[in-house]
Amino acid sequence: MSGNPWPEDINEESWCRLPLVDRASLTDGARAIYDDHADPAGWSHAGLRGPGGVRLHSPHLAELWSAVGRYLRDETGLSRRVREVAILVTAREHDSRFEWQQHERVALRAGVPQEVIDVIKHRAPVDGLDETDALVIRLGRQVFGDRAVDSEVFGSAMARFGAQQLIDLISIMGTYVATAAMLTLVDMQLPPDEDPLLPMP
DSSP states (O other): OTTOOOOTTOBTTTTBSSOOOOGGGSOHHHHHHHHHHHSTTSSOSSTTSSHHHHHTTSHHHHHHHHHHHHHHHHTSOOOHHHHHHHHHHHHHHTTOHHHHHHHHHHHHHTTOOHHHHHHHHTTOOOTTSOHHHHHHHHHHHIIIIISOOOHHHHHHHHHHHHHHHHHHHHHHHHHHHHHHHHHHHHTOOOOTTSOOSSOOO
């Protein structure tokens, strides 16, 4: 692998087990997604070398996923900070190194304090954090770690977000669970010039 310490089944262009998708093989709608991902100023954080590029191997799914993703990213009324805390706690609970690598820096740009990022990263107590940040972290830890949400956390989340935004919030988390599973399947590697930001167990 030309200097990269990657497993032998990793494609050097795509950084995973699948090659970069052939644009010519895509539907018109999927080609538009491809072009957006290929554009450094486009919607995707990771471009074609990441979950969006992998998902294009199923073009119709990519089109449907893009519509849901745009809603969850831009139209729920949830703040960018809440969204990024939700993504980080999901990535941490699933030890999804590639997701974390992309979203730690996005979270910082969205106003998530480094203290909050470090609490999630190191699975530390949430005592003393901003109330909403702490609530989202507790919710994610209970859903994914405990496999049960207690009445106090649910009640606090309903009071803070209401039913629609709470379902949108857990759906943001759910999409990143699906993405983490896909990235695990294809053994997505980190950019070769970057050190891992997420310590693994």
